[in-house]
Amino acid sequence: xxxxxxxxxxxxxxxxxxxxxxxxxxxxxxxxxxxxxxxxxxxxxxxxxxxxxxxxxxxxxxxxxxxxxxxxxxxxxxxxxxxxxxxxxxxxxxxxxxxxxxxxxxxxxxxxxxxxxxxxxxxxxxxxxxxxxxxxxxxxxxxxxxxxxxxxxxxxxxxxxxxxxxxxxxxxxxxxxxxxxxxxxxxxxxxxxxxxxxxxxxxxxxxxxxxxxxxxxxxxxxxxxxxxx
Amino acid sequence: xxxxxxxxxxxxxxxxxxxxxxxxxxxxxxxxxxxxxxxxxxxxxxxxxxxxxxxxxxxxxxxxxxxxxxxxxxxxxxxxxxxxxxxxxxxxxxxxxxxxxxxxxxxxxxxxxxxxxxxxxxxxxxxxxxxxxxxxxxxxxxxxxxxxxxxxxxxxxxxxxxxxxxxxxxxxxxxxxxxxxxxxxxxxxxxxxxxxxxxxxxxxxxxxxxxxxxxxxxxxxxxxxxxxx
Amino acid sequence: xxxxxxxxxxxxxxxxxxxxxxxxxxxxxxxxxxxxxxxxxxxxxxxxxxxxxxxxxxxxxxxxxxxxxxxxxxxxxxxxxxxxxxxxxxxxxxxxxxxxxxxxxxxxxxxxxxxxxxxxxxxxxxxxxxxxxxxxxxxxxxxxxxxxxxxxxxxxxxxxxxxxxxxxxxxxxxxxxxxxxxxxxxxxxxxxxxxxxxxxxxxxxxxxxxxxxxxxxxxxxxxxxxxxx
Amino acid sequence: xxxxxxxxxxxxxxxxxxxxxxxxxxxxxxxxxxxxxxxxxxxxxxxxxxxxxxxxxxxxxxxxxxxxxxxxxxxxxxxxxxxxxxxxxxxxxxxxxxxxxxxxxxxxxxxxxxxxxxxxxxxxxxxxxxxxxxxxxxxxxxxxxxxxxxxxxxxxxxxxxxxxxxxxxxxxxxxxxxxxxxxxxxxxxxxxxxxxxxxxxxxxxxxxxxxxxxxxxxxxxxxxxxxxx
Numbered sequence: 001x002x003x004x005x006x007x008x009x010x011x012x013x014x015x016x017x018x019x020x021x022x023x024x025x026x027x028x029x030x031x032x033x034x035x036x037x038x039x040x041x042x043x044x045x046x047x048x049x050x051x052x053x054x055x056x057x058x059x060x061x062x063x064x065x066x067x068x069x070x071x072x073x074x075x076x077x078x079x080x081x082x083x084x085x086x087x088x089x090x091x092x093x094x095x096x097x098x099x100x101x102x103x104x105x106x107x108x109x110x111x112x113x114x115x116x117x118x119x120x121x122x123x124x125x126x127x128x129x130x131x132x133x134x135x136x137x138x139x140x141x142x143x144x145x146x147x148x149x150x151x152x153x154x155x156x157x158x159x160x161x162x163x164x165x166x167x168x169x170x171x172x173x174x175x176x177x178x179x180x181x182x183x184x185x186x187x188x189x190x191x192x193x194x195x196x197x198x199x200x201x202x203x204x205x206x207x208x209x210x211x212x213x214x215x216x217x218x219x220x221x222x223x224x225x226x227x228x229x
Numbered sequence: 230x231x232x233x234x235x236x237x238x239x240x241x242x243x244x245x246x247x248x249x250x251x252x253x254x255x256x257x258x259x260x261x262x263x264x265x266x267x268x269x270x271x272x273x274x275x276x277x278x279x280x281x282x283x284x285x286x287x288x289x290x291x292x293x294x295x296x297x298x299x300x301x302x303x304x305x306x307x308x309x310x311x312x313x314x315x316x317x318x319x320x321x322x323x324x325x326x327x328x329x330x331x332x333x334x335x336x337x338x339x340x341x342x343x344x345x346x347x348x349x350x351x352x353x354x355x356x357x358x359x360x361x362x363x364x365x366x367x368x369x370x371x372x373x374x375x376x377x378x379x380x381x382x383x384x385x386x387x388x389x390x391x392x393x394x395x396x397x398x399x400x401x402x403x404x405x406x407x408x409x410x411x412x413x414x415x416x417x418x419x420x421x422x423x424x425x426x427x428x429x430x431x432x433x434x435x436x437x438x439x440x441x442x443x444x445x446x447x448x449x450x451x452x453x454x455x456x457x458x
Numbered sequence: 459x460x461x462x463x464x465x466x467x468x469x470x471x472x473x474x475x476x477x478x479x480x481x482x483x484x485x486x487x488x489x490x491x492x493x494x495x496x497x498x499x500x501x502x503x504x505x506x507x508x509x510x511x512x513x514x515x516x517x518x519x520x521x522x523x524x525x526x527x528x529x530x531x532x533x534x535x536x537x538x539x540x541x542x543x544x545x546x547x548x549x550x551x552x553x554x555x556x557x558x559x560x561x562x563x564x565x566x567x568x569x570x571x572x573x574x575x576x577x578x579x580x581x582x583x584x585x586x587x588x589x590x591x592x593x594x595x596x597x598x599x600x601x602x603x604x605x606x607x608x609x610x611x612x613x614x615x616x617x618x619x620x621x622x623x624x625x626x627x628x629x630x631x632x633x634x635x636x637x638x639x640x641x642x643x644x645x646x647x648x649x650x651x652x653x654x655x656x657x658x659x660x661x662x663x664x665x666x667x668x669x670x671x672x673x674x675x676x677x678x679x680x681x682x683x684x685x686x687x
Numbered sequence: 688x689x690x691x692x693x694x695x696x697x698x699x700x701x702x703x704x705x706x707x708x709x710x711x712x713x714x715x716x717x718x719x720x721x722x723x724x725x726x727x728x729x730x731x732x733x734x735x736x737x738x739x740x741x742x743x744x745x746x747x748x749x750x751x752x753x754x755x756x757x758x759x760x761x762x763x764x765x766x767x768x769x770x771x772x773x774x775x776x777x778x779x780x781x782x783x784x785x786x787x788x789x790x791x792x793x794x795x796x797x798x799x800x801x802x803x804x805x806x807x808x809x810x811x812x813x814x815x816x817x818x819x820x821x822x823x824x825x826x827x828x829x830x831x832x833x834x835x836x837x838x839x840x841x842x843x844x845x846x847x848x849x850x851x852x853x854x855x856x857x858x859x860x861x862x863x864x865x866x867x868x869x870x871x872x873x874x875x876x877x878x879x880x881x882x883x884x885x886x887x888x889x890x891x892x893x894x895x896x897x898x899x900x901x902x903x904x905x906x907x908x909x910x911x912x913x914x915x916x
Binding site for chain 1: 334
Binding site: 237282344345346349364412415416419422424426427429430431434435437440441448455456457458 | 482483485490502503504529530533536555558560561563564565566567589590592594595599626627629654657658
């Protein structure tokens with residue numbers, strides 16, 4: 001993907017997080033990667049959304065080293081770098097503090113598959129990380145956040161459950177490209193909202209069957225997907 | 230109804246589900262039927278809402294067989310077909326994953342008539358289907374969803390309670406035409422929202438009396454309706 | 459007040475209920491009265507809000523008898539008439555099914571003064587009516603709704619607590635003119651929302667003191683009001 | 688800061704409270720101070736937001752005495768004066784009745800640091816004042832509201848926890864200037880919303896560690912802040 005196209009895609013992904021109500025103030029950031037060259041494009045730190053143009057997007061290599069020097073990258077860059085290294089299948093990452101996903105992250109509540117809205121995008125329970133240790137927080141906080149997400153995913157396919165809730169923080173979400181990561185972040189917020197409401201109504205809301213989970217997930221994903229034109 | 234008018238009505242119904250906040254992403258679909266010719270018009274699968282025009286709407290017969298070949302129909306077509314066959318009184322169907330109706334569908338909670346907002350549009354409790362069996366899910370999922378809805382309605386008048394919550398999925402809603410189906414879907418979301426809030430406050434919120442239920446429903450429906458100009 | 463001005467004020471009050479999110483579909487209605495001539499102006503029944511102009515507003519006398527014959531009045535006219543007769547101090551009435559006020563009406567929960575937002579507009583608990591009897595519902599439903607509201611207010615000053623929740627139905631709200639009734643309906647929805655959230659958190663949320671209640675209410679109302687320019 | 692710039696900043700702060708949904712009707716007010724001259728600029732009382740221009744802003748000295756006579760100041764002026772006197776570090780104050788912050792103020796619930804959204808702006812629990820006594824309410828209500836806030840902050844740094852919930856009333860929030868006060872009020876509403884949802888799910892939701900609290904707060908505040916360009 002040409003660098004200009006990637007910068008535009010990352011800018012659009014960042015703006016879409018605001019348009020969909022997932023990001024307030026300057027919380028949140030989106031990035032994308034060109035796997036051929038190993039170049040990452042990420043939001044700059046603390047720039048108001050209305051002012052951003054593709055030229056504000058920051059370019060780094062796969063170690064997170066800046067390849068241009070105009071703007072400082074998002075303060076969460078090292079988390080993105082860790083995820084791109086851990087998950088070679090992914091091409092875009094979105095981090096938000098969207099309300100209900102964050103409520104569940106703060107409550108350390110995994111989100112089970114309660115319905116087909118969930119199953120259309122996530123093939124199973126969306127997990128919560130363990131808490132970071134004080135040592136991790138003080139010595140290598142941002143990179144450790146990436147490590148603990150990778151540790152939580154373990155050897156599962158990161159594209160089958162493309163989100164993790166970081167305990168006491170909020171969601172990191174990914175996809176094959178930045179636009180898919182935004183879509184997954186939007187669906188995550190909706191299923192988190194429904195999961196919170198379900199948990200208040202019934203302490204143990206019923207999960208859907210594996211048959212229904214697979215039926216919906218595989219309708220939209222994988223070799224036998226039938227959804228769309 | 231001329232085919233062009235039906236396509237426009239179905240397009241508007243689909244767009245209205247988005248305008249009223251009942252549908253996010255490409256979840257949801259609306260259809261209509263011309264009973265004289267037995268032709269069904271339904272949303273295409275996976276086309277972004279802003280791009281849709283009447284020409285994108287897909288035409289099928291009452292077996293769900295495509296009558297034109299431009300676009301693939303909504304992946305829920307077979308549910309719509311089953312409902313049009315089971316309920317000859319209805320002329321439009323809307324399926325959404327609207328937030329509160331879906332929360333109640335996931336919790337397997339029927340929605341009792343707690344107030345006159347409900348009674349103006351639904352003459353009694355809005356029911357939830359049983360769960361589909363693994364065999365139904367794996368062999369004939371979409372059509373079985375229609376069958377289980379029809380099984381849930383039983384021999385009641387489908388226009389007296391024009392919605393069913395599909396367990397672990399979301400609402401299917403209908404009406405005499407696509408526009409009425411959308412209106413019923415909007416009211417369903419509102420009464421589901423109020424029912425959730427009522428159930429959190431009181432485990433057994435009080436239903437209104439049959440006298441009040443009938444007074445409101447019959448003011449707007451049937452031979453003795455007095456509402457409107 | 460000239461009739462044209464009253465019709466415009468009533469139209470604006472009706473449109474404001476939609477703008478403030480208090481009314482969906484065609485639920486809800488607002489009216490005003492000219493006390494000198496005893497003429498009532500009220501919303502027509504079942505006309506979509508975008509189509510309404512002042513000419514659509516319906517004129518009646520204090521018995522609810524139509525003084526013009528173009529449009530049928532709101533189906534709740536007889537409730538408005540009963541309230542104008544019972545409360546000579548009031549000049550405007552608004553009825554909505556606004557979400558949280560309706561949730562509290564369905565739950566038969568009075569709204570105690572939990573904070574100064576409430577105290578600025580309501581000098582005490584907002585009450586809920588008793589349920590109507592089956593006989594009242596079947597023989598004189600709309601007028602009986604007005605009677606039971608008046609019965610609930612009793613000999614209190616209707617302008618000190620300008621709203622009542624009708625059990626299983628929703629709020630009726632009033633003021634010295636239609637615009638004030640809309641403002642009171644908007645504040646009612648907000649205090650109902652906060653009361654619901656308070657009741658979920660604590661079964662018996664603490665009411666504010668009479669000293670604070672009076673301090674706030676009397677800052678905005680009565681002979682010694684100091685608020686505004 | 689020139690007086691015209693301060694008036695514009697205070698006007699913008701007031702309008703932003705409405706734009707961000709923190710203020711309904713004419714509830715709420717924002718002010719700013721020029722510390723060199725000791726002049727305070729505050730919203731006028733009871734003027735509709737759409738009509739306000741910089742010329743409507745009211746100028747007072749540090750005793751709250753009017754320095755011009757065109758408009759009456761916000762009825763909460765004496766609270767602002769008390770806070771500017773108690774906290775020399777602050778340059779702007781915002782008062783709102785924003786929904787969730789007010790719900791927590793009514794419930795007398797302090798807001799603990801449940802996540803990093805909170806920690807980015809508040810270095811610890813956001814406290815609730817004691818109730819005012821009847822004597823305070825009847826003799827010096829508005830100034831006493833300021834005193835009880837200062838009493839609640841005690842000898843803590845007011846810029847480390849730039850908000851207090853006034854029991855039975857709502858939040859007062861501040862910052863180094865009016866714009867920062869608005870931002871803090873917006874974040875407060877979001878963390879109050881998440882705290883309410885957390886408390887409903889778990890009676891005692893877990894607070895984040897001091898290490899994480901400091902890591903996030905100090906990334907954005909103080910001599911070693913690294914956030915932004």
